[in-house]
Every structure is written in structure tokens, then in C-alpha cells.
Amino acid sequence: MYPKSLIAVAIAALSVALPAGAGTTYPLQLENCGVELNFDHAPDSAVTVGQAATEILYALDLGDRVKGTSVWFTKVLPEFETVNEAVERLADNDPSFESVVAKRPGLVAVQYEWHVGPQGIVATRDQFADLGIPTYILPADCIGKDNTSGSDGTRTQLYSMESLYLGIVELAQIFDVGERGEEVVADLRGREAAAIAKARGLGLKDTSAVFWFSSAEMDIDPYVAGQGGAPAYMMKALGLRNVVESNEEWPTVSWETIARANPSVIVVARMDRRRFEADDVEKKLAFLRSDPVTSQMEAVKHDRIVILDAHAMDPSIRNISALEALAAALPGLSGQ
Structure with missing residues (x-):
């Protein structure tokens, strides 16, 4: 509808x-x-x-x-x-x-x-x-x-x-x-049109991404962006492929599955909320770099990690600043 x-x-x-x-x-x-x-x-x-x-x-x-x-x-x-x-x-x-x-x-x-x-x-x-x-x-x-x-x-x-x-x-x-x-x-x-034009002008080929919002516990399946929400819109608008196939807003997907997809860039949420341990962005980053599965992903090895405000990952006026920040980070992927 x-x-x-x-x-x-x-x-x-x-x-x-x-x-x-x-x-x-x-x-x-x-x-x-x-x-x-x-x-x-x-x-x-x-x-x-x-x-x-x-x-x-x-x-x-x-x-x-x-x-x-x-x-x-x-x-x-x-x-x-x-x-x-x-x-x-x-x-x-x-x-x-x-x-x-x-x-x-x-x-x-x-x-x-x-x-x-x-x-x-x-x-x-x-x-x-x-x-x-x-x-x-x-x-x-x-x-x-x-x-x-x-x-x-x-x-x-x-x-x-x-x-x-x-x-x-x-x-x-x-x-x-x-x-x-x-x-x-x-x-x-x-601003939306300008960010999209900037990203599309890079001509990136088969560049993929995953958005990690949080996790109920640090070492269990994370909440990541599905195919239909605000992050999915950002990825499509900027020419990125979402490695998560679920249509749920924030499905849980195993790190093993994400690692096999080997996204070009990992986008992690930064927030003040502390409902879960993984709400802390520093703990997210430490986990990515130390876990035996996630640490082997190319995005982690080459520090292709973008930090965005969590609230910008939900429908809000912050979607535009997130779109701009992600577009600004994409030139660094040209040598992937």
C-alpha cells in the first residue's frame, strides 16, 4: 500500500x-x-x-x-x-x-x-x-x-x-x-540529492554493507538492518548491496553468516542508550577486532568501519546526515 x-x-x-x-x-x-x-x-x-x-x-x-x-x-x-x-x-x-x-x-x-x-x-x-x-x-x-x-x-x-x-x-x-x-x-x-550524486559519481562496483545496531548480548547474533528500513534505503540510494536478506526491520543474523557474505563496509551504531552491552560503540569495535570470526572480515582487517548515530538508522531527519556521512566515507573503499 x-x-x-x-x-x-x-x-x-x-x-x-x-x-x-x-x-x-x-x-x-x-x-x-x-x-x-x-x-x-x-x-x-x-x-x-x-x-x-x-x-x-x-x-x-x-x-x-x-x-x-x-x-x-x-x-x-x-x-x-x-x-x-x-x-x-x-x-x-x-x-x-x-x-x-x-x-x-x-x-x-x-x-x-x-x-x-x-x-x-x-x-x-x-x-x-x-x-x-x-x-x-x-x-x-x-x-x-x-x-x-x-x-x-x-x-x-x-x-x-x-x-x-x-x-x-x-x-x-x-x-x-x-x-x-x-x-x-x-x-x-x-541535501539528499547531493549525497546520492556524490556516491554515484564514485562508480563503485559490487560494494556491500551491513548495519549493526546492537546485540542483546555481546557475543550472540546481532541486530542488523534488514532489506526494507532506513539503512536499506541508504544502501540502495548510494549504490551499496545489503548483505542481509531479511525483510524484518532489525533481524538477528549470525556473525558466521555475515562473515561469509564478507561486506565491504560495516556501519555500527553509536548511542547513549545502555539497554544492552552492545549499545556501547567502543565495545562493538573491540568485539569486531577480537572475535575469531568477525576479525577475519575484510572490512575489519582494513578498518572499513563507519560509525553513525543510532537514531540516524531509524526514520528521522537524521537520515540525511547519515546519508552524507556514508557518502563521504565511500571514497575510501575505492581500493577494496
Whole structure:
């Protein structure tokens, strides 16, 4: 469902619905991840469940309306440090339903459907709706994705930045800052195109990659990027082959299997979260260089390892900076 072309059409329709500089016309009706939302006016406040949603609202200059945040992987982007200092962090990880409701938000903006879906870790969308609180899930987590299968869901279509851009534009419409939304998307699109052009100009042949997010324990099968998520999009956009064949968002794959595939480059996640021992990027690097299996991979022997923020590996505005960083590292692979 929701082919890339239809997402682009939806963005275009939202962009041209009003003359340049005009505000949102209310009542505003949107379909969001299978739920119809109606707004009589711009919400006066918001609580975010997910760093991606938080940083989008900050990018839209809506930091003064954010009354609470939660689910953080790493430090906020440097340009948002000042505004973030004034916002209460309800939880580093999953917030309680009570803590979110206590803020009396006009909107709850959510990164992952599983936080507020039918089996919501925080609560269900219906529970929030019963209190008159609308919930908006970033479309990137439900468009072309089956969240009923696998621990992190399964992609039925390759992730596209278009689904993230749709979320930015719709949140801008909801909060009556449509012009700012268009500016943010235009900037991201330009940077995306430049990074792709830079990588494609290298003419790399059969260059492959694996993205390692974390591992439940240091010496067991790692969580790596499957064929459909944000890392898969980055690899395809830059002309890299993903050695992981699963369509799960973050499947576990044995190091023996990865070693046999012998990826040209290994991308590892850096994060502040410490849910697992392998969340620590230094421990990841030490493992790669000392384990009898991983240490024999060409990417490890020749130090073809790229470190990216973990949050940039999930759909977020950070996808573009990750795309730029990976494109900048690729010239070093020319002698592989």
C-alpha cells in the first residue's frame, strides 16, 4: 500500500492546498496510520514519544509547544540543545500513560506505532482519544510496513524519505506552520540529492554493507538492518548491496553468516542508550577486532568501519546526515 508515487502526490497536494504564506484552514482532516484525525484549531501543546518526532517539532520551530519528551537514543541535535533544555524529559525510554496525560497535551506525536497501537506499550490510540487527546504517528513507521509481525515490524516496501517528508508536512499543517514545513523538506531534499550524486559519481562496483545496531548480548547474533528500513534505503540510494536478506526491520543474523557474505563496509551504531552491552560503540569495535570470526572480515582487517548515530538508522531527519556521512566515507573503499 501507499506506493512512493502516491506519497509524493499527497505531499504535493498538501503543499498546494493553500497559497504560499497562507495558514492552515480548519477544520483539518487527516488520515494517519489508519485513523482519521480532525483538528478544529492548531494544538496548543504536544508531548512526544520518540526522538524522531521530537526533533521534527523542533525543526518546525515548535519547541515552545512541546511540554514533554521521551524515548531517546542519543543527545539531541546540537542546533536544538537550547530549546530542548527547557522541555521536560518524561522518560529516557518508554513513558507511562499517566505521565503523558498529566501534561494535558493537545497532541501526542509518536515515532513508533507499537507505542500507541492496538497493543500499545504506553497506551492505545483509543485510550488517548477517550480523553480527547489525538495521537499522530510518523507515517514512516506504518507506510509500507506491517507492524503485526516481528519484534520491530516487517517492511513490505522499501523505506522512502517521502514517508518522512509526509510526516513533516502534515505536522506543519496540524500546527499551522505550513510554510516552515515546506522549508524544512526543501532543505532535506537538496541535501539528499547531493549525497546520492556524490556516491554515484564514485562508480563503485559490487560494494556491500551491513548495519549493526546492537546485540542483546555481546557475543550472540546481532541486530542488523534488514532489506526494507532506513539503512536499506541508504544502501540502495548510494549504490551499496545489503548483505542481509531479511525483510524484518532489525533481524538477528549470525556473525558466521555475515562473515561469509564478507561486506565491504560495516556501519555500527553509536548511542547513549545502555539497554544492552552492545549499545556501547567502543565495545562493538573491540568485539569486531577480537572475535575469531568477525576479525577475519575484510572490512575489519582494513578498518572499513563507519560509525553513525543510532537514531540516524531509524526514520528521522537524521537520515540525511547519515546519508552524507556514508557518502563521504565511500571514497575510501575505492581500493577494496
